[in-house]
Amino acid sequence: MMHETARLGLWHAAYVMARRDFRAILFSKAFVLFLLGPLFFIGISLVAGTLGARAAESAAPARLAVALPQAEAAAFERAYAYLDRAVNLPPMRAVPVDSAHDSTRLLADPAANFGAVVTGSLAAPRLIGTEERLESWRGEVALIVAEAQGGGSGAIPDIALEPTKTSVATQRSARVATATGAITLLFLLTMLLAGMVLSNLVEEKANKIIEILAAAIPMDAVFLGKLLAMLALSFVGIAVWGSLVLVGVAVGGAALPALPVPAVGWPLFVLVFVLYFSMAYLLIGSVFLTIGSMAPTVRDVQTISMPATIMQLAVFFLATFAMNSPGSPVELFAAIFPLSSPYAMVARAAQSMAMWPHLAALVWQAIWVALFVRSGATLFRRKVMKSGPSKRATKAA
């Protein structure tokens, strides 16, 4: 008896809503615009690329390790100090000469952040590092060596170059670029989707169907259904874009530049990106839904959604800023604050190999999604579902 008469359960009702919204939006003009979104993304990413480059530059600069005999190292340091006043030299640090025997380990030490190692002797210097770094620093090192040798002859000594595959500094810089790209992509996708979910709710208000929904199913289910429908649509969009990218890779793969590998590796990074994208969207989407449902008119929806949009931008900038200082209080705050958490954590996935913080963060974000949806539904019931104010204005006793 109860089963036949009871209201639909939360998830069943959310499915009914999601199914309706999914079908309605999939065949709408709004979805076509959503699919064209990447064009918008390309434009924005040109701007964001500049920001990313700056962020990569501002990441802890790579240092030059000096592994020379003690007297020569001292001469090198004096020459460095002399030239540094006139030339922009990379920061340097002297290391014990025997450590140069394992320059690969030296270059892989994340705490030292070395970009290259000068070793051998002043008479026959060798520079060990990535090709890119060697190309960039060989001139500066030759100048310093010439100055350390006495500098009188004016001849620039030959530096023997010994390229390695990578260095921590190069890797870190590349990962910062990956993190920046991921945050920017996350931001743009969530903004597009949150805008769509808001338009969808505005349509619902204009259609005056919201009271029918409120009478039949839990308001939480209405909110949840709308959020999930849009999320499913975004996956359709991602599948379309992903397919196009795969076709692009298959056709011109050799011509495409190699992407820097994130710390957790590409498969895991793609997985956590999708998960954080879902969370970022559900979080901001539930905020937008609450705002949309609370606003009495369509115009009010647009007006009061502005602060939420500004907040979203602030969250984006916070996460971009925080990723440059892993482990700092700012980065920790960005990882904990619910709205910035997905952005900060996706940046972490690009830069750090530890996986357990992602599990904790996803659970934390899911709790906030549930809280936002519940609060939005409660506010809607309390503040919106009432008749127009009575002219009687009888004061409550």
Add this chain to the structure above:
Amino acid sequence: MLTEAHAIPPASRTSQGPLAIEARGLVKRFDETLAVDGVDISVPEGAIYGILGPNGAGKTTTLRMLLGIIDPDEGLRRVFGHDRPQEIARLIGYLPEERGLYPSMRCDEAIAFMGALRGVPIGEGKRRGRELLEEHGLGHAVEKKIRALSKGMAQTVQLLGTLVHRPKLVVFDEPFSGLDALNQGKLERMIRRLAEDGTTVIFSTHVIHHAERLCNDVAIIASGKVPYAGSVDAARDRIPAQVRLETRRGDGEWLRALPPSTERESKAGGGHFWYFPLPETGIEALMRDLIEGEAGVLSFSVERAGLHDAFVEIAGEAAARALEADAQGAAA
């Protein structure tokens, strides 16, 4: 919050049978505004029940509380014995005052969606939707999009969506507003048919004649209070029936049989009209006095009070004027 006076006894029955809806002491405030102030309502199963009052009286808020869309600040409501009406949502159909459908949906899809919200599988909902549309003369519109329908047709589709899950209780908020006379007549017939099939129908209205024609029972609501809830007949009986008497003679002992409030109107060609409330002694005693007193009775009629008169008597002149203004506004 809940006082003894608000407690609903376990046996939700009246002399008319079990109750579909029972509410005691419902109170709802919105910020500083007291929207509903201690409403008591009892709706017997299978009844057609009207909530009559002007706009802003608290009708919609009362219905929303009865349906569980909003919770009362005080008081209790019980629908088919359940304290939480949402728990039996599949037994209830609701047509809100502000009608709404998705314009991009086809008629059968719209009905099926409304059914799905109340637990009817989509395929079954579409099938029932097509049947209902055929039954109500809209078979040609099954595949039409809602945006292509006239306002009256769209309202009918929404009404059918309210009924697709075969509810035991149907709640209409101002169902006649916006409908032309033809569609109002169709809706009245539909409501009567629902009641004949055992469905309880409760609707709010500010048009007295709809309530008078359709309802067994009414609640009169004004300024958030319900000064009267009961049968339409009992409401009308609160005002004594009016007697219209026509006599040849204008004097005599028989005049003592007429109450002091009697109004007299003399006819130009002779004879007199007398207007007065039917005395408590009844018609037979009055007639005997008139005949024995040789009043020369030319005509005699008793007119029962209408619901409008009852409304004025119960809710007051101001509420009645507001009700008339709303009805005129809706008609315009």
